[in-house]
Amino acid sequence: MDPTLIRFSSSFPIKHNLLSKHLHKPFSLSSLSLSPNLRSSRISFKVDSHGSKRNDVEFDEVAYEAERLSLDAKARESMAETSERESRDGDDPKAWKWEIRNRIWDLLEARNLAQFPRPVHHRIPNFVGASAAAKKLSELEVFKVAKCVKVNPDTPQKQVRFLTLNGGKKLLTPQPRLRTGFFSILESGMLSPSTINEACTSAGVAKYGKPIGLDEKIKVDLIVIGSVAVDPKTGARLGKGEGFAELEYGMLWYMGAINDSTPVITSVHDQQLVDDIPFEKLLIHDVPVDIICTPTQVIFTNTNIPKPQGIYWDKLSPEKLSQIRILRELKSKIERENGQKLHCGPSEKLPPTAQWRY
Template identity: 55%
Template sequence: MEGGLTLTLTAGCSKWDIRQKVWDYIEKNNLADFPRPVHHRIPNFKGAAQACERLKGLQEFQGATNVKINPDTPQKNARFLTLEARKTLLVPTPRLRSGLFNKITPPPGATKEVLRICATSQGVRNYSVPLGLDAAVQVDLIVVGSVAVSEKGWRIGKGEGFADMEYAMMVAMGAVTDQTIVVTVVHDCQVLDIPEELLGDHDLTVDYILTPTRVIKTDCARPKPTGIIWSKISHEMMEKIPILKKLWDKERRLGKDVTLKDEPDSSVKSTNHTSPSPHTNGEARPPPVPPKPADHKDSAAVYIGDIPSTTRVSELKSILRSRDAFPLQLTWQGAQRRAFLNYSDPAHAQVVLEKLEGLNIGGHPVRVEMARGQRNRGGLGEEQSM
């Protein structure tokens, strides 16, 4: 396809595989501006401002009153163009800590220079007011960032799920309808064929793709999320995003099923020690015995080793979410460059092991296997040492 990514997706590839290929390609071909490297980010690609200019040609943008745009750098010009057109600009409250929307309110008589400042993170700090859940806001058009997107409208973000979550929360607030247009702005190389089977009910699709060279109308037939899927929300996420608690209570009062995913509030147990890993002389070594989770006598653990030393636990958790590998407890041993994913039974751990096959972090392959001493009920016998 014109301007398409020159790579081949292998059968059975995951969302994380696609993200990694796109990030690596952009870095290798020097297609990004600051901040770099682009890994684990919505890439700030060269030509982003030019791609955003195409927003002005969309009739849906011209007729919009309230426009919500994500806060990432490549969409900065889209935020400026919205303010310049005297439309209401809504941006997500940073990491949704205190709410869902902030409304940018430029000072009276703002010049273009001031509007450009309003379109940055400084503008959110100095020229915005938060809007509560009870704000009667109707969003006409949404602009999101993407790591990869297909001409059919399938979208892959950076793996943290904020764009999907924000849309679902807007549905719960009544701020969007099935007529609300969703636009993404990407480099041409980020447009590639994405297998539809990778998409879940919670994944946001897009109606238009803007690149430096073209406008793609996707005519996406797949329905957008119809609300928050509470079974995918963890207790930890509820703690980090207080507005979720309010929406959860609101929907609970309406009699909806708001059962959360079975995950303890404290999902990460850190056991960092400074003792070095044993010397192996290049030989394969058995995975260490995992810490035993309390109150789970039949529990099992998946071992992840050879994790790059620069990896943060938040990055690992993001990767696990992207592969639907949600542990009952994550034990992080960063000094030893390893982690354990604890599950309630060996069968569940075996399923996760298959989901994490071929895992790499930051371009570096990692070791993923059943932890030593775990019972495997998948036909490999009892008490196998790996």
């Protein structure tokens, strides 16, 4: 099969100087069209018969990963400050969440139940036995029959992403912290056998994934979500505290890609199971889980906690809205459709990574 010219349209803004840094080779401006306000761009490249990109234009994984790690470090530092501030204030409604998170992070480190990257604080922990938990997840009937699986981009769920692609399913993965766009979708047909493992990494998603927008017609059959702590009796779950899993869920709900019956699964270490999450204190946008997979067991929570019904704009700060383009697009779209303005919630201090965008 002859190579075919594909035109790739990014779903996020690209600035010329940053784009140049992420390409190994010079490129012709005839292949790149930039609008005056630099809001969109197009890059032409070729793919072979297996769907793999050729070297006409190469994605600089080293530069991408170095920048991602640097910005993530700044985000964790900011989250640590937030944790300390909210934990000090006994009246802060989020203080109890930080108490549980910090206890689990400390426990995993103290018992050496964590893998790279470490320390696990202010991360979805990459726990020992993550691959075993992923295997149990892949043996579930809901996974076997799923055609499209949404999986979080964190390290402990990398094997779930691999098993999804290796099983011939569509993989939907968000850009970390929604920083450079929205979701990317990957299919095994877009990859060669030698690139499937690479495509399961953050850089690989950016390199091989197809960006999608809010108008994409897609049905997600299963959601896999990372957790810091989860209650097996109620399905109540705590993430690392930034709220992006909830935003992703809400946007998929608005798109019609999911509904209340779409199963939500988390994979964690057994030591991340807790019994002291007061589910009555959870917020309306917190996402409960239906199934928990650990290295040793599968737990069906039979949760009675309601699942979110879209984005709750009164819980979303103006700062986060201003820095995530896809949220602004969704808000404007809903306001046009409903003919009324949506009001945001209280202000917050954003981690530096939320401000980074191409």
